[in-house]
Amino acid sequence: MSLASGPGRGGSLTGQLPGDLRLFIDKHVAYIQSLDTRRDELEYWLTEHLRLSGLYWGLTALHLLGRPDALPRVEVLDFVVSCMHDNGGFGAAPGHDAHMLYTVSAVQLLATLDAFGELEQRVAGGKQSIGQFIASLQDRESGTFAGDEWGETDTRFLYGALNALSLLNLTHLVDVEKAIQYVQACANFDGGYGMSPGAESHAGQVFTCVGALAIAGRLDLVDTDKLGGWLSERQLPNGGLNGRPEKLEDVCYSWWVMSSLAMIGRLHWISSEKLAAFILRCQDPELGGFADRPGDMVDVFHTVFGIAGLSLIQYPGLKEVNPV
Numbered sequence: 001m002s003l004a005s006g007p008g009r010g011g012s013l014t015g016q017l018p019g020d021l022r023l024f025i026d027k028h029v030a031y032i033q034s035l036d037t038r039r040d041e042l043e044y045w046l047t048e049h050l051r052l053s054g055l056y057w058g059l060t061a062l063h064l065l066g067r068p069d070a071l072p073r074v075e076v077l078d079f080v081v082s083c084m085h086d087n088g089g090f091g092a093a094p095g096h097d098a099h100m101l102y103t104v105s106a107v108q109l110l111a112t113l114d115a116f117g118e119l120e121q122r123v124a125g126g127k128q129s130i131g132q133f134i135a136s137l138q139d140r141e142s143g144t145f146a147g148d149e150w151g152e153t154d155t156r157f158l159y160g161a162l163n164a165l166s167l168l169n170l171t172h173l174v175d176v177e178k179a180i181q182y183v184q185a186c187a188n189f190d191g192g193y194g195m196s197p198g199a200e201s202h203a204g205q206v207f208t209c210v211g212a213l214a215i216a217g218r219l220d221l222v223d224t225d226k227l228g229g230w231l232s233e234r235q236l237p238n239g240g241l242n243g244r245p246e247k248l249e250d251v252c253y254s255w256w257v258m259s260s261l262a263m264i265g266r267l268h269w270i271s272s273e274k275l276a277a278f279i280l281r282c283q284d285p286e287l288g289g290f291a292d293r294p295g296d297m298v299d300v301f302h303t304v305f306g307i308a309g310l311s312l313i314q315y316p317g318l319k320e321v322n323p324v
Helices: 023-035 042-046 048-064 073-082 102-114 116-122 125-137 156-167 178-186 203-215 223-234 253-263 272-281 300-312
Strands: none
Touching: 023 048, 023 300, 042 048, 042 203, 048 073, 048 102, 048 300, 073 102, 073 116, 102 116, 102 125, 102 156, 125 156, 156 178, 156 203, 178 203, 203 223, 203 253, 223 253, 253 272, 253 300, 272 300
């Protein structure tokens, strides 16, 4: 799966979208299928450090588009397993160091493929090994998680750990209560959450913190009206959403903001019609894919989150996405 941007641009190569603004499902399916054919491009190899996550983004988009079989299942599973280390962690590609983010992507892919049983056939005790790798990255004193052996911490890693362990049914391997205490320490006066205690509120970090609370069954700790107000202020006059005040709109926040609103029951606090129109203006109707905003080059990252955002607002023709 290539993380290379392009070749198309949001809004089409001509800069114009057809009058009937709609989702071009077949074009997006073909775009995702084409991504692994671009191995002669330099950017394909420069983005190898994102390969496993890119595969998850592409496959998730295909599932939401109703085309789960558009990528060869066995080849996807083969690649996932090839990224696994003896310690249970996964790297972004074969030969890359194990990291929390790619381990989470691997678990999500295995869950999407319903392939945990096949993992056990290929790697005896594979699930337990993955769980133990994730658990080894928790700081038992603070409750948070590192991304890898070098110790960088971030609420992305905490959410990812709980996400993956919940899919594996292994949350008992970590101190969930300590993790939730850390999340609460990241809460800010404006209702949002930062990447660490005292850090600025950011929509991406709001998703990780609220998602972690949802997995732990502790959404009761969220000030839903204050957070809902902060999140709803992320919508700009053009319908798009930004990640924090005074920033540009970006299609990816159609997921980070909207999923957070969905988890706290405040999805109706933004204009779904304006958001849908913005997202659709970011697609390339000729070559497929979504960009961060109209006029920019498309990529698989913004493609999945644009489609997921449309799914959250129940856009016709898409499968329902779980906001957690």
